[in-house]
Amino acid sequence: MSGNITVIGLGSGDPDRLTLGSLKQLQNAQQRFVRTKDHPVVSWLEETGVSFSSFDTVYEEKADFPSVYEEITERLIASARGNDIVYAVPGHPMVAEATVKLLRSRCPEEEITLSIIGGESFLDEAFLRFGFDPIEGFQLLDSSGLSPANIDPRMHTLIGQVYDVFTASEVKLSLMEVYPDDYEVVIGHALGVAGQEQMIKVPLYELDRTEGYGNLSLVYVPASNDDSLRIRSFQRLHEIVDILRSPEGCPWDREQTHQSIRKNLIEETYEVLETIDDDDPDHMREELGDLLLQIMLHSQMEEETGAFTVYDVIQELNEKLVYRHPHVFGELSAEDAEAALNNWEAMKAEEKRRKGIEPERLSVLDGVPRDLPALMKAYKLQKKAAKSGFDWDHIDGAWSKIEEELGELKEAVQGGMDPLEQTRELGDVLFSIVNVARFIGVDPEEALSLTILKFVRRFNYVEEILRERGKTPKESNLAEMDALWDEAKNKGIQ
Incomplete structure (x- = not known):
């Protein structure tokens, strides 16, 4: 059953601005609706005998504006089936008028003809x-x-x-x-x-x-x-970095290459981690900015060659995030973090197939960055190997491996083996300790960082007490410093 809806714009509010054609349409209509009567032109029209049915009550019935506009659209379509109706809206129908947008979408589906007559916009x-x-x-x-x-x-x-x-x-x-x-x-x-x-x-x-x-x-x-x-916009940051690298910019920034500032990226990352460990939001804000600058500089260097821009980086990241979270942006579901991680890994594998890479033919150890700190890298490699089944059934195997490797290290040192061999044996001990960390669910990098922090704080305590005694560590002796270390330990300094 077909029908017709004619939408008429009532203009910004002055009745004198209503066109003659719109006025005739309104006067001749058999059924007239208006989104709201709270408009000067509606008052004037009703005084001349042109009455309307309004949807003002819908605003009171619904909890939010989207629901209001959906309800008005439904009622208009219902009224238009088999009928010709006129629907009047404030201003211009195509400017900030949500109900008209919905009608343009719904009317073709409902086989209803939609006509729109403009009006003076508030613009x-x-x-x-x-x-x-x-x-x-x-x-x-x-x-x-x-x-x-x-x-x-x-x-x-x-x-x-x-x-x-x-x-x-x-x-x-x-x-x-x-x-x-x-x-x-x-x-x-x-x-x-x-x-x-x-x-x-x-x-x-x-x-x-x-x-x-x-x-x-x-x-x-x-x-x-x-x-x-x-100053808070990303676009301004992009402009500033571009200026710094331009011929009129900073001589130091212009001279930098990917290799020359490579170490800065690593250093800034660790400075961010320090602020996280210190639970220092103010300092964290600053250090995150320094890390972002490194990303901007590397992207700007590539923009200058025409390879890509920072906006390409952002696009690829956005696409990856959406693609790898089908339980958020797609049809899949994930009841917990493990399920979400499985989705991520599955989509990651699919990305490789699209690039012509067969995940099944890759080593299970692939994907661990070459330049990670050794302790962190060992942890990640062991986790990947364990997923493939290359692992002890119980932590007892890891304990035994530590004892075995520690014995071999002692033999290498006491037997006077060459430094390279001693180095390798020490590496084996560290690698076997990482296995224990993995079994008990502790990140060895984090564990060692905590111990380093504890060492620094306790040693600082030793220095402070010695300073109060008018001494430095060099002017003290091991027995005195050892006693102060135990004192720091008993005070609970961690």
């Missing part, structure tokens, strides 16, 4: 009243989905759907992530409507302290070329 009045040309750079944002990531201070910004003080408060908080608290913005109420229009300039922090918000309210944020307003 027309905004350009005129706020006095800017949109070709200079302009963005229209919805208050309900406003995010600092979407805001570009270089563009004139209009924020619509600012219905009330609560919405204005949410808008203010998002804008304050980008602009200073006293940045001047303009609140526009009923632009173009005679006797109702208001434009109020306020500092940003007063945005939610102003009355008068309603269906015809919006916020204008003037454009600015002040780079300090973009």
Whole structure:
């Protein structure tokens, strides 16, 4: 059963701006609906005898705006089956009108003909009243989905759907992530409507302290070329690194290569780990920035050769995260962390097949980075080997291996074997200790780090007490320092 829906835009609010064609359509319609009667043109039309059925009650029945718009769409489609109806909306039907977007999607499925007649958009009045040309750079944002990531201070910004003080408060908080608290913005109420229009300039922090918000309210944020307003944006970081590497930039940065700053990447990573161990968020923030800089510099070097950009890096990462989490972004499920990890490994194997690599033909030890610290690398290699079945059935086997390797190390040292052989035997001892760590579920790198930290703190205690006694470690003796070490231990210094 076919039907027809004609959507008509009522304009920004001035009845004089309603076109003659739209007025005739409204007057001649047998069934007229309006999303909300809270609009000056609707009041004027009803005074002339053009009445409407409104969906204002739906706003009270539903908990959120998406549910409201879905319900209105359902009711319109139901009313249009076998009928011709007119549906009037504020402004222009194609500007910030969610119900029209839903109708455009649903009507073809329901075999309903949808016609749209434009109207004056609130944007027309905004350009005129706020006095800017949109070709200079302009963005229209919805208050309900406003995010600092979407805001570009270089563009004139209009924020619509600012219905009330609560919405204005949410808008203010998002804008304050980008602009200073006293940045001047303009609140526009009923632009173009005679006797109702208001434009109020306020500092940003007063945005939610102003009355008068309603269906015809919006916020204008003037454009600015002040780079300090973009200091939190990734785009600005990219620009800064590009400038540093440019001919007009920093001589030191220009000279760097992947190899020359290779060690910096490792050092910065360990400095981040130190802040994690120290539970120091402020320092962590700084060190994460230093680590990010290394990624930016390496990416910038490749951008200069035309190989890839940092945005390619981000794209590949995003694609990988989505692909390897089918239990989040796809149809699979994962009830626990182990199931999620299995999904990750399965998708990782599938990626290899797409690249022409047969996972089944790879060594089970593949995939461990060549330059990992030795203790960490040993742990990862053993875990991979154990997954393939190359492992003791019980931890007793690991204990026995330690005793065996320790005996061989003693023989090598006491027998005066060459240094290389002694080195190999010491490596065997360390490798066998890693096996025990794996059996008891302890990361050996982390365990050794904790012991190092404990050693440093206890030795610092020894130094401090010696300093109080007017001594240095060199001026002391082993017996005295050993006693102070035990004292630190008894004090629970870890």
